[in-house]
Amino acid sequence: MxxxxxxxxxxxxxxxxxxxxxxxxxxxxxxxxxxxxxxxxxxxxxxxxxxxxxxxxxxxxxxxxxxxxxxxxxxxxxxxxxxxxxxxxxxxxxxxxxxxxxxxxxxxxxxxxxxxxxxxxxxxxxxxxxxxxxxxxxxxxxxxxxxxxxxxxxxxxxxxxxxxxxxxxxxxxxxxxxxxxxxxxxVVFYHRPGGQSQFSTLLEMGSTQERFAELLGWIRSHLQQRLTVEVLAIQAGMSPRNFSRSFQASVGMSPAKAVEKLRLEAARERVECSTLPIEAIAVMTGFHDPERMRRAFLREFHQPPQAIRRNANITY
Incomplete structure (x- = not known):
């Protein structure tokens, strides 16, 4: 039937x-x-x-x-x-x-x-x-x-x-x-985990200023680098002090918070959709230290990476 x-x-x-x-x-x-x-x-x-x-x-x-x-x-x-x-x-x-x-x-x-x-x-x-x-x-x-x-x-x-x-x-x-x-x-993805984010962090942090919109895309492509305010200010062609104030006003959060959110999004994608070791994901997304990444996950998602991977119901 x-x-x-x-x-x-x-x-x-x-x-x-x-x-x-x-x-x-x-x-x-x-x-x-x-x-x-x-x-x-x-x-x-x-x-x-x-x-x-x-x-x-x-x-x-x-x-x-x-x-x-x-x-x-x-x-x-x-x-x-x-x-x-x-x-x-x-x-x-x-x-x-x-x-x-x-x-x-x-x-x-x-x-x-x-x-x-x-x-x-x-x-x-x-x-x-x-x-x-x-x-x-x-x-x-x-x-x-x-x-x-x-x-x-x-x-x-x-x-x-x-x-x-x-x-x-x-x-x-x-x-x-x-x-x-x-x-x-x-012609769709077979397994998109239920807990995966509904929308992109880049969309959430969208800026009306072209220089910051471009910078956010650049950050997303260079997560492994050491992304200090000084580094980001140079990339944006601004002084560090003016950069921090203008970025906060345009994007709605500090440069450090924006970098962390983009790293978290990239790390979560890999945690949910790959079999890569947690340590390797921490390195490739710029956290470098797995414990540092774990603390960031707890702040943002209220779960450690291992729990999020289990909840994604991926069979290895």
């Missing part, structure tokens, strides 16, 4: 949130094993308009039947949808009867409104994470994770993160080979 995937939609949903996970399940079905059958659902059924204007035919939730996995998508209409009592009742019912319940992006708000996420660690799009934490204090929001798996509940960040989550679900069901082949067919 095919595994039934229920895809919960509502007016002004994000089309790609729905299309990405649907395509992943469709492609995985073509590679053998137990196939998936995806059914778009909505409160009353019929045609549901996405935020882009495209329409999808849906089945009413009252006729949903038995669902193996429920996926709630995000979109501009999530605030109206999360206030719908009928959808909340449906989600709570599926949380009791379905094997898994999942969300993409702001679809997590519908799960939270129904109480399904109380006491669980979850994620959503980074721009909405603080709003979720404030609105639902019983929910433990991991603002920077791509996707989070807490028991039978899976939550993911934006559009591409929904595909990452779907590939993880497929791998759990059908094995690594089918997951890998599905990713290859979709």
């Amino acid at each position: 095919p595994r039934q995937i229920g895809l919960l939609l509502y007016p002004n949903f994000q089309l790609l949130d729905a299309a990405g996970v649907t395509a992943a399940f469709e492609i995985a079905s073509a590679f053998g094993g137990a196939p998936y059958e995806t059914t778009p659902l909505s409160q009353y059924g019929g045609m549901i308009r996405s935020s882009s204007g495209m329409l999808i035919e849906t089945v009413p939730i009252a006729a949903a039947g038995s669902v193996d996995t429920l996926v709630v998508v995000g979109g501009e209409g999530h605030k109206q949808a999360m206030a719908c009592p009928e959808l909340q009742v449906f989600i709570r019912h599926q949380a009791r009867t379905a094997r898994r319940i999942c969300s993409v992006c702001t679809g997590a708000f519908l799960l939270a409104a129904s109480g399904v996420l109380d006491g669980r660690r979850v994620t959503t799009h980074w721009q909405q994470a603080s709003a979720m934490a404030a609105q639902f204090p019983k929910v433990r929001v991991s603002a920077d994770a791509i996707h989070v798996h807490d028991g039978p509940v899976w939550t993911s960040a934006g559009i591409s993160a929904g595909i990452d989550m779907a590939l993880a679900l497929i791998t759990e069901d059908l094995g690594a080979d089918i997951g890998r082949r599905t990713a290859q067919q979709m």
Whole structure:
């Protein structure tokens, strides 16, 4: 029997949130094993308009039947949808009867409104994470994770993160080979760890001044060097005193903090996605001393490198 995937939609949903996970399940079905059958659902059924204007035919939730996995998508209409009592009742019912319940992006708000996420660690799009934490204090929001798996509940960040989550679900069901082949067919990364950062540190520290924007890129390419204020000031063509003051005003942090954040991002990528020894990663990212890198990880991520590597679920 095919595994039934229920895809919960509502007016002004994000089309790609729905299309990405649907395509992943469709492609995985073509590679053998137990196939998936995806059914778009909505409160009353019929045609549901996405935020882009495209329409999808849906089945009413009252006729949903038995669902193996429920996926709630995000979109501009999530605030109206999360206030719908009928959808909340449906989600709570599926949380009791379905094997898994999942969300993409702001679809997590519908799960939270129904109480399904109380006491669980979850994620959503980074721009909405603080709003979720404030609105639902019983929910433990991991603002920077791509996707989070807490028991039978899976939550993911934006559009591409929904595909990452779907590939993880497929791998759990059908094995690594089918997951890998599905990713290859979709031309996406097979294993992007759920805890990997949603956005680049370079984007976070974006500067409106071209000289500092270029300098941040230069730092990212020279992390092994000794990057003192004097070295960076010379690279920027400024005096050290003027450089420090101008950098802080433009980037929003001190030069030393910016260098550490860029080193941390590069180190975390290697910790999660490679088998390199921690000592080697410390050297190649400019920390040089593994203990110094460990302390930086604890300050920024509240975990040492070894724990982050374990949580990435990489099999060597």
